Amino acid sequence: MPVADDEDSDRDDDGTEANPYLHDPPTEFEPLEELSKDDARDQVDLLREAIREHDRRYYVENDPTIADRTYDALFARLSALEDEFDLSHPDSPTRSVGGEPLEAFETVEHVAPMLSIDQSGEVEDVREFDERVRREVGTVRYVCEPKFDGVSMEFVYDEGSLERAVTRGDGREGDDVTANARTIGSVPQRLHDDPPAHFAVRGEVYMPKDEFQAYNRERIERGDDPFANPRNATAGTLRQLDPTVVAERPLEVFYFDVLDASELEETHTEELETLPTYGLRTNDRVERVDTIEAAIDYRDRMLEARDDLPYEIDGVVIKVDSRDAREELGRTARHDRWAFAYKFPARAEVTPIVDVAVQVGRTGRLTPVALLEPVDVGGVTVSRASLHNPDEIEAKNVNVGDTVRVQRAGDVIPYVEEVVEKGSTGHYELPETCPVCDSPVEREGPIAYCSGGLGCPAQLRRAIEYYASDDGLDLEGVGERSVRQLVDTGLVETVADLYGLEREELTDLEGWGETSADNLLAEIEDSREPPLADFLSALGIPHVGPTTARELAREFGSFAAFRERALEEPAELEDVDDVGETVAETIHDFFASEANAAVVDALLEHVSPQESDLEAGGDELEGLTFVFTGSLSEVTRGEAQETVEAHGANATGSVSGNTDYLVAGESPGATKQADAEENDVPIVDEAEFYELLAEYGIEGGLE
Structure with a gap:
């Protein structure tokens, strides 16, 4: 165990050995393998005593006597000793780094009532x-x-x-x-x-x-x-x-x-x-x-x-x-x-801006958000407000330190209406690079975008959510909460990583059981051969939603043909319905991005978008709305959606009171079935679905 250099300094006034980790402590230690368990136990006791005292000086007295780096070295040594010699204890300072996840909180009675205050x-x-x-x-x-x-x-x-x-x-x-x-x-x-x-x-x-x-x-x-x-x-x-x-x-x-x-x-x-x-x-x-x-x-x-x-x-x-x-x-x-x-009276509408955060959306759009001293606006406590875009910021001459008036309309995010008292010089300016991935920020009129595309971590989570959403490949079980888990745990770093998930990885996550893991993996497996229109929409190309994606699929037939045309001759995209000059340029820029190209190429190693022969087939199903769940044996779920849409119906991803039929294949999602029962929506199996199409005169529509 290390001792102080000054022989007199390692004794207290009563002659007992002082704690060498209290004052000017050493930060170099003997190798663990050279310590006996008794020596390790003695050192652990001294370190715990010293760290508790340093915590008291820091948190209670606000007068620390050692540098943060020195404290970290003592803490790391204590942790290493406890692990190596199995000396952990419930009241050790090392418990401050956390422990095993809990299944639930136990409810216990207080030793004395903790009442409210009049x-x-x-x-x-x-x-x-x-x-x-x-x-x-x-x-x-x-x-x-x-x-x-x-x-x-x-x-x-x-x-x-x-x-x-x-x-x-x-x-x-x-x-x-x-x-x-x-x-x-x-x-x-x-x-x-x-x-x-x-x-x-x-x-x-x-x-x-x-x-x-x-x-x-x-x-x-x-x-x-x-x-x-x-x-x-x-x-x-x-x-x-x-x-x-x-x-x-x-x-x-x-x-x-x-x-x-x-x-x-x-x-x-x-x-x-x-x-x-x-x-x-x-x-x-x-x-x-x-x-x-x-x-x-x-x-x-x-x-x-x-x-x-x-x-x-x-x-x-x-x-x-x-x-x-x-x-x-x-x-x-x-x-x-x-x-x-x-x-105190509630703060009402007028409050200072203490900081500005820049949020990066799914499409890369940068939205500046004012972080406020919490203020009451219409009975709701507000701590953030939208600054909209750089042009709005310049027009209002708003910056960190200014006192502003905040407005709130309905349930939308509050916004800064005006500067009441100027506490800064000039106005806030957006960074020149993305605050998340450091890619250059580009401007399109009043809007600013991160150019990092699908390679930007901030866009990743929302890109995955959209890929799995109703407007994408409709992967039931892949929602905001599950995507956050998958990304935060490092299981998913690109959209393509969805296709590499394993059952054991999922069941290890909080809130996941074998059934939910199996259902998700079945949904992902069923999406490996999506209709071209669904795949194009799922990529999250700015301005390309389900309707535009169907028009592009109808025009080009295959993903390879579409991508080639988008890169080489984007102007020709303008001949497609719903695609103008701006949309055509956006599509070109999306595929020209190296980051996006890498993600798309990785996806294509797992996914084979089906060639489309989508053509208008009439209006036999006009006015009807279908929702599909589970796997179909004769065709993919996406192909079934394309067929009903080609004959005038709507195909949506969630059940509501406006849904006419829920088509349930193998391993259907429990949520959609429950929603159908709640809304009195007929549930038909695959055979009944084909019979239904025949009743409307659609013969061979799925061949």
């Missing part, structure tokens, strides 16, 4: 609270604290070690999220100093505002929907079943109430002074006051400071300081009678 935004209600308190228990002092806008939780310690962490739930019981809580840096696995043997404390888990905006920016840029506000982001993170996911997200905790303990302080002030000595982080904005008017003044000062705080608050909490007075005041079924929340 609240109001009216000052007279606050004064009435004070009058009632003084009438019942006499003169009191109050402790005033920020009302954090996060997720309240109970943390229970037994003999100093974290036993469990539980969400508030209904106040009587909540979800046991201990595995997730262990990953939060400001949650000590073991308390410092000399805590009571049994100790339960209430804390607020939150996401700092700057971290929230950075996290939302990442989500937007990779194509995910952002969280509405930091509280939603925190709650969504704590509900994750995989602790390693939680460990990657920037959560913090403030502790503010002792719920139960084998030894209790006489006042709340004394409790708050004691918590940091145990390594539990408290808020530095807490004040004790003598009168309710001083508490009201505190609230007004916090309202002015609200925007400058690194965390979200939506008011202040006024608490009786004396524990005896609290016991005398008691509680109702819903809230403690010794506390009152004096709420």
